[in-house]
Amino acid sequence: xxxxxxxxxxxxxxxxxxxxxxxxxxxxxxxxxxxxxxxxxxxxxxxxxxxxxxxxxxxxxxxxxxxxxxxxxxxxxxxxxxxxxxxxxxxxxxxxxxxxxxxxxxxxxxxxxxxxxxxxxxxxxxxxxxxxxxxxxxxxxxxxxxxxxxxxxxxxxxxxxxxxxxxxxxxxxxxxxxxxxxxxxxxxxxxxxxxxxxxxxxxxxxxxxxxxxxxxxxxxxxxxxxxxxxxxxxxxxxxxxxxxxxxxxxxxxxxxxxxxxxxxxxxxxxxxxxxxxxxxxxxxxxxxxxxxxxxx
Numbered sequence: 001x002x003x004x005x006x007x008x009x010x011x012x013x014x015x016x017x018x019x020x021x022x023x024x025x026x027x028x029x030x031x032x033x034x035x036x037x038x039x040x041x042x043x044x045x046x047x048x049x050x051x052x053x054x055x056x057x058x059x060x061x062x063x064x065x066x067x068x069x070x071x072x073x074x075x076x077x078x079x080x081x082x083x084x085x086x087x088x089x090x091x092x093x094x095x096x097x098x099x100x101x102x103x104x105x106x107x108x109x110x111x112x113x114x115x116x117x118x119x120x121x122x123x124x125x126x127x128x129x130x131x132x133x134x135x136x137x138x139x140x141x142x143x144x145x146x147x148x149x150x151x152x153x154x155x156x157x158x159x160x161x162x163x164x165x166x167x168x169x170x171x172x173x174x175x176x177x178x179x180x181x182x183x184x185x186x187x188x189x190x191x192x193x194x195x196x197x198x199x200x201x202x203x204x205x206x207x208x209x210x211x212x213x214x215x216x217x218x219x220x221x222x223x224x225x226x227x228x229x230x231x232x233x234x235x236x237x238x239x240x241x242x243x244x245x246x247x248x249x250x251x252x253x254x255x256x257x258x259x260x261x262x263x264x265x266x267x268x269x270x271x272x273x274x275x276x277x278x279x280x281x282x283x284x285x286x287x288x289x290x291x292x293x294x295x296x
Contacts, residue, residue, distance in 0.1 A: 003036035006265035007290035013282040019043035020288035021063040029083040036127040038290035042231040044119040062117040089134045118168035137214040139164030147223040156190040233287030240280035
């Protein structure tokens with residue numbers, strides 16, 4: 001099983017600073033086997049930062065910190081693992097979460113910034129050479145799987161309160177308690193399967209997530225050729241009349257622009273920018289995408 005990774009992000013028309021960030025990498029286990037990594041993060045511009053001032057530059061910093069710290073930690077941890085046929089990331093998931101929180105605390109303390117800087121979502125996708133795929137998400141966003149000859153599977157994570165579960169809430173008990181008191185612990189998990197025969201099979205679940213990140217570990221199907229993760233900016237596109245473009249319609253259009261090889265996500269973003277210009281379309285929110293190409 002072979003992988004290619006890529007990522008890109010664009011600023012929203014309604015923003016002065018881009019608060020999204022994305023990265024990608026090919027990691028290696030102790031025997032040199034390759035592991036694909038894709039990460040996106042979306043900072044919150046409305047969060048109060050240092051001295052109670054709203055500062056989107058700090059939130060941009062937070063999305064970058066969360067992304068880079070997660071990547072570096074996974075790189076270090078997986079270098080010590082042997083990815084055998086029966087390896088499961090779930091066996092080291094709790095250790096990863098513990099050290100991720102520890103490293104995030106260490107970084108923000110060294111930078112002398114408040115924990116509010118980490119008011120950011122974080123989505124991680126890992127593909128392993130034993131055919132396992134892992135998806136972890138703090139907050140909202142979208143995961144897409146393109147399967148050759150079958151169709152496309154979309155999973156969208158959102159929250160009934162429209163208040164995403166940020167990384168910072170796991171570092172500050174007061175922030176966690178205030179969030180639960182105001183918004184509760186219910187999220188919405190929408191799933192849509194778009195088959196090649198153009199039939200949709202939508203479903204929606206409301207889940208009490210008990211204040212935990214989304215964690216999914218599944219098998220990579222032989223038909224799977226591409227996995228994309230993206231921020232909730234996918235729901236922010238509007239047409240020339242100011243009408244919102246259906247999120248599902250946009251995801252179908254974006255995911256079905258076939259691009260292969262090195263820079264495949266960047267080429268999707270270039271196609272997106274041309275489509276926006278041609279049709280007078282705007283994305284009001286920042287939009288970040290990271291992806292993994294799979295070949296056998």
